[in-house]
Each structure stands twice: as structure tokens, then as C-alpha cells.
Amino acid sequence: MRLIPPGAPFGYRRLVRRTPWWVLPVCAGMVVLFLAYSGVVYRVGMRQHGGHLRGVVAQAGRRQWQARNCVACHQLYGLGGFRGPDLTNIMSHSDRGEAYVRAVLRFGMGAMPDFHLTEQEIDALVEFLRAVDASGTFPAPAVAFTWYGDAVPGERP
């Protein structure tokens, strides 16, 4: 009889130096499931009507956003660098808004450099930020928490 050493994991008795037969089918099953899951996520993602960048100006704004590497300092939906503020809803912010955004883009402010943007580039960026603003809200203004740890629409405590 083979003794099981202390601390040996589950399955020690059946140990042989080969891959268990069920590993490959389970892997393949997971990959198939993943492809199906990805398909559903893509379909759901494409149906998000709020986030469309309508018009060439907003699309040019996204290109400017990337060409200036704005994500190094700023965030959209809380994703990005932390040096500057999140800009998801900067266009509809009660104290900020379009005029403020245009002024900062034109002259820079604090750690935000003056990128010497042209009027067209500023217009494009403003249009892009307006489309982002229309796509949703971050942080969610009203969130309630369930007993099992989920966050759902409601009152933030």
C-alpha cells in the first residue's frame, strides 16, 4: 500500500505521469463556451445605442483623444490614468461644461499642458466628449446596495 505524505493534495493516490483524459475535452468545452459568451457580449455591446459617435467630428475627436494620449492622465468611466479628473460627464457638469472644457483645451491648466490645438481639433474633442457624456453616467448618481453585495440603481447611502 502506498502511503500518502502529509500535505499531499487531493488525487495523490491516482497519480500517474500523464495528463488526465478529461483535461482536453474540458478545455475545448470552455473555449466553445468562451466563443459563445464573446459573441453575446459583442452583440449586446453593439446594441448600446447611447454610445454611438455620430458624425465625422465626434469620430475625429476620438482620434484626437488617442493621438494626444489623453488616457495617460484622464479617465472615461473610471478607466485610465489618475493624474487628471474623470471626463465621462465633464460636458454636463454643473460647474464645468463646454466653455470650461474649451478654455482648458485652448490654454492648458495646472498639470494639463497647452497642446497648441487648432479650433477644429478643439471642436472635435468637445464633440467626442459630448457623445461620451450622452452614453451614460459616472459615477452613478444613485446606487443602492443589496444584501448579497450587488450595486443596483437607487439611493447612494
Next chain:
Amino acid sequence: MSHGRVVPLFGATALVGLCAGVWLGVLAAGHDLLPRAVAVWLPFQMVRPLHVVCVVAWIVLAAYTRVYWTLVALSSGEAWWSRLPRWHWVLVVLTGTGVVGAIGMGIFGGREYLEFPPLLAVPLFLGATLFAVSLFGAIRTTWRAWPVFYWMWGTGALLFLATLAEAYVWLLPAVGHNVLADTTVQWKAYGALVGSMNMLVYGAALATMYRLVRDDTMVWGRAPFLLYLVALANLLFGWGHHTYIVPMPAWIRYVAYAVSMTELAVLWHLLRHFRNALRRHRQVAHPVARRLFASAQYWTAGNMGLAILISVPAINAWTHGTQVTVAHAMGSMIGISTTLLLAVLYDMTDTMVRSPPRWMMRLSLVAVKLFNVALALFLGGLLGLGAVRGRWLYLQVPATFHDMTMRAALPSEVLLGAGLVLAASLTCLALPPLHACVTALAARRMPAVCRAATLT
């Protein structure tokens, strides 16, 4: 160039990436303190992507180093795939030069983490393809007897290609012209991309642990394979916690919540098992590697706790978009991946250089202690910054971004100070393996040493 020289070539490149990455990180953290002339010449939006690229390059290249070490030991220089790794290295150097050049000239791709122009992803993809072909070329005939780390490397190699391609789906207008679809797909791809790199890293660590203790239960049998499948499920389906806050159906969140963090539990289990086995084979491991493996176990446990907490949607709703998330990412990148990969490289050092300079080894023993203390302070600083930012973001206290940054002065200073010590200690830890790689390259004796030292 001889067959085995790719191993020290990859090792040295990875370690140079580590040293450059950590000091660029210090430069980014202290960017506000730089003289204006320097800050204008080296703006933050340039320093940050360089830091990210160097650190990610370190992780991936160090994992490749360990994989190639095994592959070189498995075959002679006449194998049909044996020329591919050196072309892989050439592509790595070309991509690295292109990325640094593009970012240095202010040409950005502007995507989080992949901030270089999309065109440079092509050589990156080709290099990763060469790696996958080499790996499967070397091990394909024995697939029925693969230890679990071969499965991890194979999974990591294939999924790296798939997820890197997916990370560029935004180039298609259908995704790129929809902010919500773009954000969701981007973080879905990134979650799996990081998971695929983790597969390579954990596989490398497991291969080293097995080489040291020769305990078959760690790499064959039911338990390690069950754990590998759990990690694979997390890689494929556990990305959603990055996008809890993006408007999307709740079920995506639930799937992510259900499978989150199992990967860290797997790693912790394996490290615990290894530590128990190592107690019986204490003399075989390099002293620095042993200490690094022990550190990795504690950092895995700590990071697992933090990760589980921030995966709860109700807590995530307060911490998302703050440095608490960065603390989790840094805990994984530095505390787990870097610690494990340094341990792996130290184990390889043992076989490359017969007697490394004694002062270097003494320095690295001190550096391990400094590293652990500095990392704890560094993560503390990030959590402090996250708390200040979270209050501002969700409770509007204080009212303005400027006031919030003023209140964050203390944790910022802790972060910068700890970052400096962390960078210094990691540089000290990188020195002995870097010295070993350079010595092995100069001595041109890598294949023989490899063959003698590797048991898998």
C-alpha cells in the same frame, strides 16, 4: 549564434526592461517635482507609456526566458524550430525600439496600456506567433504526458495571440465608433490578455518549483489540473470586474463576480504546497529564490484579500476609478509576478554562473527585505490615495479636483518615497541574474549548462 544563447539574451533584455521600467515609474510618480524644462521635454503622457511598456515587457520576456530554457534543454540545435526563438528576439528588439521611438516622438496609439501606434502590434504579434510555434514544435509529440505547466504555457501562448488581436478590434468602426462597445470589448480583451500572461508566469514559477523539489504531485495528477482549469475559467470569463461601472446588462457582471479571483486562490494553494515541499529539500534552492518564493506567497494572500473585496460590486462602486484598483494591479504585477519571475531567474542564475560575486549576493539578500517593506508602504500609499480620491469622486468631498490633490499630499509623498526604495531594491535584485546572463553570453556555454541543469 548558438541554439541556447537566446536564453540569456531574453533574460538580459527582460532585466533591462525591469530596471528601465521601475525608474521610469519613479519619474512618473515624481513628475510634478521635475524642473519645468525637463517636464516639458519629457511630458507625463510620454513617461507613463514608456513605464508601462517596459514593465509589461519585463513580465512577458522573463516568462519567455524560462520557457525557452526548458525548450532548449529538450532538443538539439538541429530541431526544425530551433532558429525561431532568435528571430523572436530580433522582433522583440525591433518592436521595443519602434515603441520607444514612436512614444519619444509623441506618436501615440492612445489606448490604455497599449499606448503605442497599432502598427507596432504587428511585429509583437509575429514574435508571439514564433514563440507559440517553437513551444508546440518542441513539446507536441509528448502531449499525453504534459505536466500542468506545459498546459499553462500552451494556453498562455495561444490566448496571448487571440486576446492581443481582440485588443485591436476597436480599429473596426462597428466597435470603435461606439464608446460603450469599445470600453466593454477593450476591458474584456485586457482582462484575458493579463490572464494569458499570468498563465506564462505561473507556469514558469511552477516549472521552477518542480525542478527544485521534484514533487510529481505538483504538476501531474488530478488536483493541479483541476486548479489549472479553474484558472482558465477565470482567464476566459473573469474580466467583467473591470467594467462593473459601464452601463451593460447585469448578467455580465454576475458571471464575472462568480468566477473572479479563483486564479489567485489557485496560485496561493500551489505556493503553499511548494513551501511545504521545499522544507524537505531546503538545500536545493538558491537562498534569494527561496526568500522570493516565500514573499510571493504572502503577497498573493494579501492581494487575494484585496481583489476579493474590490470584486464585490457594492465595494467596487466606491473604489472603481481610484488608486485602490491600481494597488490591486501593482500587488499583482510587483508582489506576485515580479517576485515569482525574479525567483525563477535566480534559480537559473545558479546554473549559469558557478560563483557570482559575493557582494552581489549579499546585496540581493538585503534587497529582498527592503523590497518587501517598500512594497508594503507603496501599496499603503496607493490605498491612501484611493481613499482620498474615492471620497472626492463619490461624495464630492472636497469639492474640487485641485483641493482633492492637496489633501492627497501625504499618501503621494509616501508613494514616491516607497517607490524610490522599491526601484532601488529591484535594481539590486536584477543585478545578479543580469550579471549571469551577460557572463553566459560572453562564455558561449549556455546549451551545455542548460541541458545539465534542466530536468524537464
